[in-house]
Amino acid sequence: MATYEMFWDCRSCGTTKLLGKTHRHCPACGGAQDPSWRYFPPEDEKVAVQDHVFVGVDWVCERCDTPNSAAATHCVGCGDARDGSEADAVRQESVVAGEQSGKREPRSKKAEKAASPPPPPRRSRGRWVLGCLMLLGMAFAFLVCLAVCWTRGTEASVTGHSWKRTVTIERLASRSSGDWCSSMPSDAYGVSRSVRQSGTRQIPDGESCTTVNSDNGDGTFSQTQSCSTTYRSEPEYDDWCDYTVDRWGHDRSVVAEGRGTTPEPRWPAFSVDGCSSLGCTREGGRKGSYFVHFLDADGDDQVCDLAQPKWASMAVGSRWKTQKYVLLDNLVCYALEPIGGAR
Numbered sequence: 001m002a003t004y005e006m007f008w009d010c011r012s013c014g015t016t017k018l019l020g021k022t023h024r025h026c027p028a029c030g031g032a033q034d035p036s037w038r039y040f041p042p043e044d045e046k047v048a049v050q051d052h053v054f055v056g057v058d059w060v061c062e063r064c065d066t067p068n069s070a071a072a073t074h075c076v077g078c079g080d081a082r083d084g085s086e087a088d089a090v091r092q093e094s095v096v097a098g099e100q101s102g103k104r105e106p107r108s109k110k111a112e113k114a115a116s117p118p119p120p121p122r123r124s125r126g127r128w129v130l131g132c133l134m135l136l137g138m139a140f141a142f143l144v145c146l147a148v149c150w151t152r153g154t155e156a157s158v159t160g161h162s163w164k165r166t167v168t169i170e171r172l173a174s175r176s177s178g179d180w181c182s183s184m185p186s187d188a189y190g191v192s193r194s195v196r197q198s199g200t201r202q203i204p205d206g207e208s209c210t211t212v213n214s215d216n217g218d219g220t221f222s223q224t225q226s227c228s229t230t231y232r233s234e235p236e237y238d239d240w241c242d243y244t245v246d247r248w249g250h251d252r253s254v255v256a257e258g259r260g261t262t263p264e265p266r267w268p269a270f271s272v273d274g275c276s277s278l279g280c281t282r283e284g285g286r287k288g289s290y291f292v293h294f295l296d297a298d299g300d301d302q303v304c305d306l307a308q309p310k311w312a313s314m315a316v317g318s319r320w321k322t323q324k325y326v327l328l329d330n331l332v333c334y335a336l337e338p339i340g341g342a343r
Contacts, residue, residue, distance in 0.1 A: 002223050005047045006038040006215065019047060020219030024066055025077065032066040032077055033219075040213045040221060049220050057217030067219065151323040151332055155339065156294035156302060158318050161311060163265040163291065164257045168284035169272060171251035174244050181239040188243035198238035202231040251281060261312050265290070296324065296331065304333035 006020030012031035020038045025031065035058055041047070058067040059082060066077030073082050181193060209227040216222055256268035265288065272281040290311035294302040306314075314320075319339040323332035 003049045003220050004223065005049055006219055006221050007041045008033055008037040021049060032064055034065065035060060035067045038219065058219065150326045152326055154297045154322060154324040156296040156320050156322060156331060158292060158314050158316050159295050160259065160293040160316060161261050161291065162259045163289065164255065165265055165267050165288045166253055166255050167268055167270055167286050168253050169251045169270060170248045170282050170284040172246060172248050172276065172278055172280045174278065175247050175249060176244055178240065178242040181241040184241045184243060185245055188245045190244040192242045194240050195237050196240040197235045199236045200233045201236050203234050204229050205232040206230050246278060250284065294331065300329065302331045304331060306333065
């Protein structure tokens with residue numbers, strides 16, 4: 001496992017690419033290194049550390065903020081003891097790098113003397129684009145919510161009724177279909193087999209390795225290889241069957257429509273065979289829709305599809321209180337309430 005020096009940039013004088021282990025202070029201005037400023041160098045600018053022995057993560061001097069080796073008992077910048085006892089170290093009346101008087105200062109005061117604040121972190125374009133997409137998604141969701149939730153009170157009067165009833169007719173017929181032969185229905189006939197690709201399978205095909213940088217915490221970093229298995233896709237094949245099968249299916253729909261509540265809505269006239277051989281027909285299903293027509297307070301024509309008992313009870317000319325969607329401009333049909341005894 002190879003070991004290399006981290007880089008750091010001096011924020012006092014702007015000198016860049018200083019070595020994390022070698023340069024505990026900036027050689028240009030004497031500014032102390034801050035461990036949080038370290039970064040991994042480009043691959044083509046790595047500086048190897050010869051005979052490196054890792055003794056532990058750096059400790060930072062409480063007096064001058066200089067990072068020190070874990071093996072050091074006193075700060076290489078100001079001589080202060082690691083445990084903070086000044087009596088253990090003999091130091092000058094003033095330390096030029098920090099212009100200190102020999103008395104310990106709280107970290108808050110030293111922070112106030114910093115030459116310049118650290119530059120703001122750079123934001124990648126990808127994060128910016130992701131942020132914009134999230135904002136657009138939130139705006140769209142807000143508009144959808146606004147469209148279905150923003151309502152206002154209104155009144156509407158009944159102007160008429162209409163209805164529509166539909167019956168679906170099914171026919172038993174020979175129908176062509178296809179499926180994987182293992183899933184073919186048991187009553188299929190006229191089967192024609194062929195081979196088709198049913199999917200793909202992943203086959204191990206070597207390894208893909210990347211270099212991983214790990215900060216050692218002492219001004220150096222280590223590089224290791226992280227490898228994962230790579231795969232190639234190979235097609236898989238299976239038997240496909242085209243066949244014929246007798247099945248019920250949609251044949252036609254018959255419809256009856258009308259206006260008004262009298263005479264009562266009727267189902268359309270139709271006939272079916274009622275047998276179970278090819279060509280026979282049967283009733284597939286019924287659906288009824290009952291529409292009440294309104295004129296709202298804004299002079300807009302409105303229509304509500306209601307249950308038949310409710311539809312039949314709403315007399316022409318009766319007035320109803322309800323809500324109206326502000327953006328969609330139509331009535332909230334489930335909120336209809338009679339006005340003045342209307343039913």
